[in-house]
Amino acid sequence: xxxxxxxxxxxxxxxxxxxxxxxxxxxxxxxxxxxxxxxxxxxxxxxxxxxxxxxxxxxxxxxxxxxxxxxxxxxxxxxxxxxxxxxxxxxxxxxxxxxxxxxxxxxxxxxxxxxxxxxxxxxxxxxxxxxxxxxxxxxxxxxxxxxxxxxxxxxxxxxxxxxxxxxxxxxxxxxxxxxxxxxxxxxxxxxxxxxxxxxxxxxxxxxxxxxxxxxxxxxxxxxxxxxxxxxxxxxxxxxxxxxxxxxxxxxxxxxxxxxxxxxxxxxxxxxxxxxxxxxxxxxxxxxxxxxxxxxxxxxxxxxxxxxxxxxxxxxxxxxxxxxxxx
Amino acid sequence: xxxxxxxxxxxxxxxxxxxxxxxxxxxxxxxxxxxxxxxxxxxxxxxxxxxxxxxxxxxxxxxxxxxxxxxxxxxxxxxxxxxxxxxxxxxxxxxxxxxxxxxxxxxxxxxxxxxxxxxxxxxxxxxxxxxxxxxxxxxxxxxxxxxxxxxxxxxxxxxxxxxxxxxxxxxxxxxxxxxxxxxxxxxxxxxxxxxxxxxxxxxxxxxxxxxxxxxxxxxxxxxxxxxxxxxxxxxxxxxxxxxxxxxxxxxxxxxxxxxxxxxxxxxxxxxxxxxxxxxxxxxxxxxxxxxxxxxxxxxxxxxxxxxxxxxxxxxxxx
Numbered sequence: 123x124x125x126x127x128x129x130x131x132x133x134x135x136x137x138x139x140x141x142x143x144x145x146x147x148x149x150x151x152x153x154x155x156x157x158x159x160x161x162x163x164x165x166x167x168x169x170x171x172x173x174x175x176x177x178x179x180x181x182x183x184x185x186x187x188x189x190x191x192x193x194x195x196x197x198x199x200x201x202x203x204x205x206x207x208x209x210x211x212x213x214x215x216x217x218x219x220x221x222x223x224x225x226x227x228x229x230x231x232x233x234x235x236x237x238x239x240x241x242x243x244x245x246x247x248x249x250x251x252x253x254x255x256x257x258x259x260x261x262x263x264x265x266x267x268x269x270x271x272x273x274x275x276x277x278x279x280x281x282x283x284x285x286x287x288x289x290x291x292x293x294x295x296x297x298x299x300x301x302x303x304x305x306x307x308x309x310x311x312x313x314x315x316x317x318x319x320x321x322x323x324x325x326x327x328x329x330x331x332x333x334x335x336x337x338x339x340x341x342x343x344x345x346x347x348x349x350x351x352x353x354x355x356x357x358x359x360x361x362x363x364x365x366x367x368x369x370x371x372x373x374x375x376x377x378x379x380x381x382x383x384x385x386x387x388x389x390x391x392x393x394x395x396x397x398x399x400x401x402x403x404x405x406x407x408x409x410x411x412x413x414x415x416x417x418x419x420x421x422x423x424x425x426x427x428x429x430x431x432x433x434x435x436x437x438x439x440x441x442x443x444x445x446x447x448x
Numbered sequence: 449x450x451x452x453x454x455x456x457x458x459x460x461x462x463x464x465x466x467x468x469x470x471x472x473x474x475x476x477x478x479x480x481x482x483x484x485x486x487x488x489x490x491x492x493x494x495x496x497x498x499x500x501x502x503x504x505x506x507x508x509x510x511x512x513x514x515x516x517x518x519x520x521x522x523x524x525x526x527x528x529x530x531x532x533x534x535x536x537x538x539x540x541x542x543x544x545x546x547x548x549x550x551x552x553x554x555x556x557x558x559x560x561x562x563x564x565x566x567x568x569x570x571x572x573x574x575x576x577x578x579x580x581x582x583x584x585x586x587x588x589x590x591x592x593x594x595x596x597x598x599x600x601x602x603x604x605x606x607x608x609x610x611x612x613x614x615x616x617x618x619x620x621x622x623x624x625x626x627x628x629x630x631x632x633x634x635x636x637x638x639x640x641x642x643x644x645x646x647x648x649x650x651x652x653x654x655x656x657x658x659x660x661x662x663x664x665x666x667x668x669x670x671x672x673x674x675x676x677x678x679x680x681x682x683x684x685x686x687x688x689x690x691x692x693x694x695x696x697x698x699x700x701x702x703x704x705x706x707x708x709x710x711x712x713x714x715x716x717x718x719x720x721x722x723x724x725x726x727x728x729x730x731x732x733x734x735x736x737x738x739x740x741x742x743x744x745x746x747x748x749x750x751x752x753x754x755x756x757x758x759x760x761x762x763x764x765x766x
Contacts, residue, residue, distance in 0.1 A: 209588075253757050261581055264588055265526050266757045272692065273750035279618070280743055297599065372592070422600055429596030437570060437589040444582050445573075 123393055126385055130400035134183065137407040141179040142171055144411050146419040181303035182410045182424075183403040185364045186374055188315040190402025191395055192360035193375020194382070195322050198329050198391060199353045200251070202263050203380070203443060204436070207243075207361040208372025210267035213298075214274035215246025216365035221278045221292070225285070232310045232366075240314070240362030246270065247357055260443065275370075298371040298425030300410050311363040318359030319399065325352045326391035371406075371425050373432025378402035380439065450705055454717040458505065461724045465501045466493060468728045495625070503624040503687055504727050504741075505720040506632035508694060510684035512719020513642045513712045514677040515695030516702055520649040520710040521670055522580040525703075525756045528696035529681040532587025535690035536594035537563030538682035539617060543598050546613075553631055553686040560682025563590060564674055578670075619691030619742020621727050628687055635683040642676055642712055649673065649710050691742045693749025694722050700756050722748070 143149050149167055157168040189207060196205040196212075207213050219242025220235055230238075253266040282292055294301040328349045332339035336346050364371065382397040389397075406424065409431070413422035466482075467473040473481065473489070481490040482498075515528040522532075529535050541559020542552045567590060571582035602613050615622065648669060652659050656666050681695065701722075702715035726744040 204585075253754060255758075255762065261585060262757065262760070264585070265531070266754075268531065268588060268591075269526070269750065269753040269757055272746065273754065276692075276743060276746035276750060280739070280747065283739055283743070417604060420603065422603065426596045426600050426603075429592050430600075433589045433593035433596070436592075437586050440582065440585040440589065441570065444579065444585070 123386055123389060123397075127396055127400070130397060130404070134400045134403050134407065137404050137411070138179050138183065141182065141407050141411045142175050145170075145175060145414045146421075177305045177308055178300050178303040178410070179407060181300055181308050181367050182406040184308060184312050184315055185300070185368045185371065186378070186402035186404065186406030187399040188318065188360040188364040188402070189371060189374040189406075190378035190382075190398040191319050191322050192357045192364070194379040194391075194395060194398045195329075195353050195356050195360075196247075196375065197379055198333065199350065199357075200254075200259065200263060201333065202259055203439065204260065204264050204376070206372060206374075206376035207357070207364075208271075208370060208375065209264050209436075210247075211250050211270035211274065212243050212246045212267075212357065212361045213365050213370035213372065214271035214278075215249070216240070216242040216362050217296070217370045218242060218274040218278050219245070220366065221281050221296075225281045232307055236311055236314060236363060236366045239366040240358050243362035243365065244354060244358035246274075247354055260447075271370075294423055295369040297423045298369040298428075299413075299421075299423030300368050301421075301423075302369075303367065307367060311367055314359050314363045318356045318363065319395065321352050321356035321359065322395050323392055325349050325356070326395060329353065330391050368424065371428060373428045373436070374402045374405050376439075377432055377435055378405060380435075451713050451717070454705065454714055454721075458717050458720045458724070461721050461728075462501050462505060465504070465724050465728045466497050469497065469731050499626050499629045500621050500624045500727070501724065503628045503632050504621050504723045506629075506635055507621075507684040507688045507691070508698075508720035508723030509716035510635055510639060510680045510687075510719070511691060511694040511723070512698030512702070512715040512717070513639055514681035514684070515697075515719065516699040516710050516712055516715035517642055517645065517649060517673055517677040518695075519699040520653055521674060522583055523653065524580060524584055525700055525760055526696065526753065527580070527584045527587070528699060529677070530690060530692050530695055531591065532567065532584055533590030533592075533594055534560050534563050534587075534678055534681055535685055535692070535695070536591045536598070538685040539690045540594045540598045540601075541682070542686050543601050543613060543617075547601065553683060556682040556686035557679060559594075560678045560685070561675065563594070564678040566590065568674075577667075615740045616689040618740035619689040619745065620730070620740035621688050621723075622740070624688065631683070632687060635680060635687070638676070638683065639680050639716070642673070642680060643716060644712075645673060646710065646712050649712070653710065688723075689740070689742060691723060691726070692746045693753060694719050694726075694745050696756075697722060697745075697749040697752040700752060 142154060143151065149171060153167045154171060157172050161172060162168055193206045196207065196210065197203055216239040219238045223238040224230060250267050250270050253270065254263040278296060282296060328344045331342045331344045332346060332349055339346060378398045378401040379394065381401050382394045385397060386393055409427040410424050413424055413427045416422055467478045477489065481493045484490040518529055519525055519527050538556040538560040541555040545552050545555020567583050567586055568578055570586045572578050598617065648664065651662055651664055652666065652669065659666050698715045698719035701718040702711050705714050722745060726741040729744045730739055730741040
């Protein structure tokens with residue numbers, strides 16, 4: 123397990139370095155070496171590498187890991203393999219909270235934006251869970267999520283279309299992309315993501331006990347309410363932080379946990395959380411790099427590339443799940 | 449009787465829509481303009497508002513009737529064409545056609561038909577046939593896929609085209625004129641079998657075995673009704689873009705009016721009223737005149753969708 127974890131982080135490192143070199147303009151490794159040894163603010167190539175691409179790649183790692191953990195916890199808590207912060211409307215709820223807050227109060231400091239996003243995510247989790255109801259929610263959870271997400275995004279586009287200046291800033295953030303990535307936001311939100319991942323690790327054993335059934339879990343001495351609230355906190359922190367950084371991005375939360383489960387089919391939830399992190403980071407890095415490389419000098423937003431990869435995977439998963447249940 | 453009342457409602461709304469706009473017309477003024485022929489105010493009404501309202505009514509009918517047919521065939525009050533990806537695929541086809549210089553209607557039809565064939569193939573099971581639940585779930589994926597492809601295409605388009613296409617993608621009647629009315633008339637013809645299918649889909653809802661016992665050719669009917677509805681909805685998308693939630697909201701409204709029976713005519717009229725109201729709202733707020741009507745349908749329709757989910761969840765868990 124630890125060798126696989128190390129290998130995955132090695133892949134992330136490779137993807138990270140690739141992301142630094144490739145973009146609207148490709149650079150050679152020599153530029154990076156120079157920038158590390160003696161950073162020269164006069165050299166355009168070094169400035170682009172260090173000031174623009176480095177924060178962006180770091181943001182991609184953070185967002186990817188956050189979304190992967192948030193999807194994993196959601197799948198475990200709802201017992202639904204199709205749960206994902208994008209598909210269940212949690213990202214859209216967070217985006218609505220951010221845009222609504224900016225509209226009502228005007229420009230806000232980073233920390234308040236992050237708080238808004240996290241609150242919105244938490245509210246969305248609770249609402250969608252209520253909408254989907256209990257019992258077998260394989261179909262109802264994504265449907266309720268799509269409904270909720272489209273309502274939120276309709277209001278978001280309403281607000282954004284009413285404010286032309288907001289439209290230009292948020293056009294790419296709204297669909298989910300890393301164009302607004304910068305160091306100060308990352309420094310505020312990376313600790314939040316770490317706390318969220320920590321929460322997930324903390325309750326992984328209890329969630330496993332609850333997955334045996336609520337009664338069985340209670341018999342094992344696990345308080346269902348406490349686990350649910352810590353789990354909710356974990357989802358809200360990770361999903362909210364990722365929305366504050368990159369807007370609503372779907373499918374990482376769906377794909378990364380499934381890949382992690384593939385690699386360690388028999389491992390516990392904690393191991394899956396640890397593996398899902400590099401998996402999500404890798405996905406985000408690759409999708410962002412590809413998006414910048416494919417349509418130079420413009421770029422395809424992260425979310426569009428992820429949808430192009432993720433939607434077919436979602437469809438394959440659905441096929442397998444329905445075959446198994448039939 | 450109920451149909452007549454709904455028809456009256458649609459007609460009233462249409463006349464209201466004719467008098468609504470940046471300068472409101474009083475009923476006598478409107479009558480005078482309509483009868484007076486193409487001079488002065490009459491010219492504005494005949495060349496701008498009449499075609500716009502007509503296209504809106506026909507597109508609304510298309511969305512409504514296709515919505516209830518799919519909801520009934522898939523036995524799910526949420527399985528409307530905009531949830532299962534048909535509208536999005538039709539829009540993708542339309543955008544591709546627009547960029548390639550082909551007729552938009554053709555592109556939308558190709559997109560819509562290939563989407564429904566793809567869904568049938570994906571959701572098909574060698575032994576159990578096509579499972580409604582699978583269609584809905586696969587459709588959710590297809591909607592996202594087509595939406596992403598369309599957005600990617602739009603980002604590659606020039607800034608001018610991109611703004612226009614973004615408005616169109618939210619659903620708008622801007623730019624609807626007499627040529628579009630001509631297209632809309634064809635859609636009315638294609639829609640007729642669906643409008644008359646009320647008894648058939650009602651019986652199909654009884655379940656395959658009972659429907660077969662009543663003498664229906666279940667497989668054949670499903671396939672033809674599905675293809676026909678896909679054609680209709682794709683045509684409506686070509687006319688005014690994928691107005692979200694019209695198809696979805698029309699079905700539950702029609703069932704409410706008709707005591708739970710799936711009634712295509714009531715759904716069509718409900719859809720027409722819905723689009724007319726949304727377009728009126730979009731045009732009347734002059735400061736927001738650039739907002740597409742589809743935003744209003746989403747804002748009104750999404751709560752209806754959420755109520756429908758809630759009711760379904762309650763029914764299934766109780």
